[in-house]
Amino acid sequence: MSEYKLHLLVCGGTSCRNLQSDTLAENLKTEIDKQGLTDVAQVVKTGCFGLCDKGTVVKVIPENIFYAHVKPEDAKDIVEEHIIKGRKVERLLYTDPDKKQIRIALRNCGIIDPENINEYIERNGYEALGKVLSEMTPEEAIKLLIDSGLRGRGGGGFPAGIKWDLTRKVESSIKFVVCNADEGDPGAFMDRSILEGDPHSVLEAMAINGYCTGSNYGLIYIRAEYPLAIERLKTAIKQAREYGFLGNNILGTGFSFDIEMRYGAGAFVCGEETALIHSMEGLRGEPTMKPPFPSVEGYLKKPTNVNNVETYANIPVIFSKGVKWFAKIGTEKSKGTKVFALAGKVNNVGLIEVPLGITLREVIFEIGGGIKGGKKFKAVQTGGPSGGCLTEKDLDTPIDYDNLIAAGSMMGSGGMIIMDEDDCMVDVAKFFLDFTVEESCGKCVPCRVGNKRLHELLNKITSGNGAKEDIDRLINLSNVIKDTSLCGLGQSSPNPVLSTIKNFRNEYDAHIDDKKCPAGVCKALMTYFIVEENCVGCTACARACPVGAISGERKEIHYIDPALCIKCGACEERCKFNAVIVK
């Protein structure tokens, strides 16, 4: 990287690629060529910066200047203004506000070219592998990992070092190291970003894992819906083999380890490790009882260590920078950082990586830039579809595994959806249930039938047919589903229901008792009508109505027949006199 004066880092993550970042990069190169600057500036396509709503993002180093919302046609301006004249392109300039972020798992994302192993090596890549292989016994390395306090980033938060040790202790000539890249939480895409932006960090960690647990085989289970991540992983594996970081006799140490890919069809439940293993075996992707744990009996009945992408991405740094450095970050029981995918009604959506122990308030109002349109914050859903909704009162709770569970939610894989006053919490619960009903594997009764019935009960309430006792039914059913389901999916799927009932009981009551949706979301509970004082009889609304529900002569007051109205909102949109209102 260093022989150039300037590096233009163009985001090559999935989101920015959809915004034609590839064309932008090409245009930049063409402009640089045209201006004869090929020796001065270099264009690098990187992984995701995490600033997804600012795409396409271009970062110029060494000045560390961000350009946001860059379009392919802006290439000329950037080259002429920034490179030649040395002036920032003001209209594209973006100041990154997130001073609270610490990037460990995402350390290389957006900085290196993920398709060039040399850039990873320049940033101390594969140093940890060399160090572990040449200086440590597996026991020593695992002890270090245990001391670091790193917990699984896939959701459960099981201490990674202890998991490795369990696999190490099992006697077997064949063991497997598996990377769980079946990221399935809607809205969460940190694993994809890591694989797209820094695939080698995962490969390196898997090789270290192989050495520590006594395994020579690595498998990455990735959903086929991640084509770019798959492509970059393939390239990375090829390059790592060429450089001798994978394959036989790695770095001359006698240790051999290689990695293959396994593709999933994109079932949420296949993120559960036993279901994932069955899917890799070619069986139906559904969980089985633990024990036996995969560390004892996993893939092809052999001891198998499964960790997720983000967990792996943390590991090389822990070994190269040291345990003390890592353990200083975070809280007492939750060390290090966590990547969150901010989504919903917040100004800055995208990926952030923050030290554990940070408060939700800091995440939402400082890093996230507050609520969109200056509206009022209502709730934040953490932990994906099976997490819970937290409220105002939880905003100052430090985020870690245990606090989130205590508050009725969970860490999950790090999805964070922010809701404002316009969101109906009954509808939100229904939305998440919709997902779990769809994604249940169907094996156990409480999850297969129970979630369906929960969803139907919520539907009953949002369509105005709710009865008082339905809330007790929801609570009892939710508790039984959590209490009796086979795997983590069912054991957590009722969380959105329970947490919204707990925190927003008044909204449920309004739906049931008053047949009203306070947020104005549930269509069945809304009525459109015309305010007589404002109506001038222009007939615009009647002409817009697709079902002929509006009657009234020209220059006379109009009337909406509630029996015919389908609540499409066309009249409200068309009226120029604020005469149509919804209640």
Place this chain on the structure above:
Amino acid sequence: METVKLTVDNKKIEVPKGTTIYKAARKLGIDIPVLCYMDLADLNIEHKPGGCRICSVEVEGRRNLAPSCSTEVFDGMVVKTHSMRVLNARKTVMELILSDHPKDCLICPKSGNCDLQNLAIKLGIRETPYQEFSEMSTYRKDFSPSIIRDMDKCIMCRRCETMCNEFQTVGALSAVNRGFNSVVAPAFEMDLEDSPCTYCGQCVAVCPTGALTEVDHTNQLIEDLSNPAKTVIVQTAPAVRAALGEEFGMEPGTLVTGKMVTALRRLGFNYIFDTDFAADLTIMEEGTELLDRLNRHLKGDKDVKLPILTSCCPGWVNFFEQQFTDLLDVPSTARSPQQMFGAIAKTFFADRIKVAREDLVVVSIMPCLAKKYECQRDEFKVNGNPDVDYSISTRELAHLIKRANMDLNNMPEEDFDQPLGESSGAGVIFGATGGVIEAAVRTAYEIYTKKKLDRVDFKQLRGMEGIRHANVDFNGLEVNIGIAHGLGNARKLLEDVRNGISQFHAIEIMACPGGCIGGGGQPLHHGNLSILQKRMEAIYREDAGKPIRKSHENPYIIKLYEEFLGKPMSEKAHHLLHTHYIDKSKKIIYMK
């Protein structure tokens, strides 16, 4: 042995390490309800997917409830099987199951014999709280020649899958779709008829609800019995008499041969015959074929196919027609006893009583569901008229007897009619695994050695082990015999044959556990396989009590050859008593 101590409902017990809570509780006399769970210890099958969650119990210190069927005990474990938390969860889960199950118990074929119904009674379910707004999962009803799949009634216990895939290695059934829409079905939800299903009926035998049932022919039978233009004759398979009594509350293993004959006569059959007669006939043909192949082999004929495989079991025939199509010339060409009976009945016997083929209805009572398919095969029809018109199961017969206001318990004992009702003990033992080959040995030995057998019992061929082998000394010639029951076991022997490493001269194969006594049409064992053992003992008891023990000594068989067939494997015998096999592998690959 390492043991652990635990407390279940305040009672202390010490059990071997690795025991499940469910089994530990049973030792204490605590019967935790189960639904999807199935323990077929004699077959080495413990089906415990942990899917229904009915058996959930509370374990002190554990966050959630534990499924007792699949949770192992640990030292110091404290279990509560009937706390309020458990009872509420169990009831709620049961209500969920019932919320997606039709409530048409009154007209369900499984009513009165349904595990789900019994559990609803035990748990005192009195209402189905989701009824008014909930959706039911619905599926296309699937009719095959033997088995009806009504998957609206499936509760996803997955027992059928275990039988089909693990025990039988047939692979016709597996879970498809996801979540609320998941269901057990053939791949791509194709019809059972287009799948690799062999109709062995072991899925039906373990289904806890009315999701899998047999095609019922009793109404057709009643119609034929009441038609004065028809002469209706019946044949009863050996395994039926050893199990039918169970449906009338008798001890498993009670023989009801004479009572059954009386009941059939009172139902209005014109002639009551015995499939055992045809079993003796099978031995004449198959035994001769065995000796023929053996002799040619001994003379150095390299083309002769050995081992010879028995061909009485239609589930097994379907299995090799689909999965071992390269070995179609290995099994004996002898038809099954059911079909030999039909062929003789509609020729020799029809002539004798001067009834036209079309007016003669041949019904078989079988412990088997594949027999329903077998009698519909085109090879066994003459101008579209089947040799055996239809087959009804042991269960169907029991229902019919009850429907006709009869109780087998009070029934006097009568004898079969002649000439197709006489059988030797060799014909009887066809009903148990190893019986066909033992019967064949009794005859083949005497024909080959031209010596009388001192002892006709070949106990080395009997038993419940899945794969057995024995050597029988044919006066200096050592004949190696293999026996398998269960298609998974058969597959192992078959693969050796395919790879040319089989050491056997003859192999007997039965698709069902224990042979026909454990057939898919028998009274339901509800997981208690000791019943099969008792049926087996009954079969051998019947054999021991017979005056004639060897097929070739059955006087009516001798007469049949004299008057009609000539000799075994004659042209006439070949035409009426032998068959050919069809390559069905392409049928499986073809998908709708």
